[in-house]
Amino acid sequence: MRLWGWWRGAAARTNGGLGAWRRAWSNAVARPDTASLEALRSALHTEPPRADDIEIEEEMLEGLDRLLALTRDLENGRLPCLETAHRIVGTDACHFSAPVSMPDDPAQPTGRLLLTGTRAVIAGGARPTMLAWHATADVVQTDRDVLLVRGDGTALHRFRCNSYGDALTAAAIARHLAARARGPAESRTL
Secondary structure (H helix, E strand, O other): OHHHHHHHHHHHHHHOHHHHHHHHHHHHHHOOOHHHHHHHHHHHOOOOOOOOOOHHHHHHHHHHHHHHHHHHHHHOOOOOOEOOOOHHHOOOOEEEEEEEEOOOOOOOOEEEEEEEOOEEEEEEOOOOEEEEHHHEEEEEEEOOEEEEEEOOOOEEEEEEEOOHHHHHHHHHHHHHHHHHHHOHHHHHHO
16 A cells, blocks of 8 residues: 555656646756745645645755755855765865765665765775766766766766755765866866
8 A cells, every 4th residue: 555655646746736846946956046945845835735745845945955055155165074084085175975875886885975176986885986076077966866977978977865955965066076177168168
């Protein structure tokens, strides 16, 4: 019976009342602002409710709220700086840390995604995975996944975060660091 309830809720999210809400959320993620966040929050809690269970959408709003605060910081040249004793970071400044998995790897390792000033690192599994920012042409965020794309258009790594907030934050910081590594002239052409 629980499986039927999950499927019915998923169908309502994609086909019914929440489909338009999710499209509006995606647009707000592309251009975060306070008015969009408040409009989405208000629309989610309309009477009658858009769905029986809106826990995922509440998480999406929390993620958008985190993205909005981070966007303001990045626009003002402020990157988060985290203390970490992880050996793999070395002397690099760490700007993001969260648990992730790598769903495309056959072993599906889990570990910690660390975004430093020079690279993205996942520590966990059989071997650490690293990617320098200068080799990253694009960063794509979809749901809780963050995909790092190489200059030739091939996917390098897909990380699955545990929350929308972590995924949105990781993607925004990764985009910022990759653009900074490419330099001002190359960043304008992408």
